[in-house]
Amino acid sequence: MSLMEFKNVSYIKNNKAILKDISIKIDYSDFISVIGPSGSGKSTFFRLCCQLINPSYGNIFYKEIPYTEYDPIEWRRQVAYCLQTPSLFESTVMDNLKFPFSIRNKKVDLKIIKKLLEDFKMNAGYLSRSINDLSGGEKQRISLIRTLIFTPKILLLDEVTSALDEKNTFIVESIIKSLNEKGITILWITHNPEQSKRYANKILSIENGKLKSLEVVK
Numbered sequence: 001m002s003l004m005e006f007k008n009v010s011y012i013k014n015n016k017a018i019l020k021d022i023s024i025k026i027d028y029s030d031f032i033s034v035i036g037p038s039g040s041g042k043s044t045f046f047r048l049c050c051q052l053i054n055p056s057y058g059n060i061f062y063k064e065i066p067y068t069e070y071d072p073i074e075w076r077r078q079v080a081y082c083l084q085t086p087s088l089f090e091s092t093v094m095d096n097l098k099f100p101f102s103i104r105n106k107k108v109d110l111k112i113i114k115k116l117l118e119d120f121k122m123n124a125g126y127l128s129r130s131i132n133d134l135s136g137g138e139k140q141r142i143s144l145i146r147t148l149i150f151t152p153k154i155l156l157l158d159e160v161t162s163a164l165d166e167k168n169t170f171i172v173e174s175i176i177k178s179l180n181e182k183g184i185t186i187l188w189i190t191h192n193p194e195q196s197k198r199y200a201n202k203i204l205s206i207e208n209g210k211l212k213s214l215e216v217v218k
Helices: 042-049 072-078 093-097 110-119 124-128 136-148 166-181 193-198
Strands: 004-013 016-026 031-035 057-062 079-082 154-158 185-189 202-207 210-216
Touching: 004 042, 016 042, 016 057, 016 210, 031 042, 031 193, 042 079, 042 154, 042 185, 072 079, 079 136, 093 124, 093 136, 110 124, 110 136, 136 166, 154 166, 166 185
Parallel strands: 031 185, 031 202, 079 154, 154 185
Antiparallel strands: 004 016, 004 057, 202 210
């Protein structure tokens, strides 16, 4: 049984086909690198994966149940999307890291927050920092931490290391690899050929809105 499946999915916007007749099965514990030229439809594919948009044609299944039978909010708790350009809000880092608790009506667990900060080599002093004082790389790591406070079943990563230096890229890659080893399914958009092959068990290539290939990495 696949974890998620696209069946003949197309997405049309302003009379233009962005994705065309995509069919793919995503299995439990997959680590899929998603590659292709800019503008080929990769981010649109991710937005469909997490129900930020709906297909124009075709169907998407999660655990063999069609997306139309799910509450989109509950779906997004299972399928989390971390954007290439992080979107932080309110004033401080803490405002952002308490948000996943507040939308679930749960008490903020500082132990979880501090453990994730530690994993990403950031200390608790960051919690009081203004988001306006963070570098691009720091914002990206805070965005990732916010996404991982409640671990999803599928994690969508859209070039999340593009603003990071080599040291922090290695830290993020190690954390993502560890999550995958614990059973989290990973889909990672990257333009880095070496990164695309480093941990993935499959490489999905999208070009001109079409699924060009799905290669199993040996």
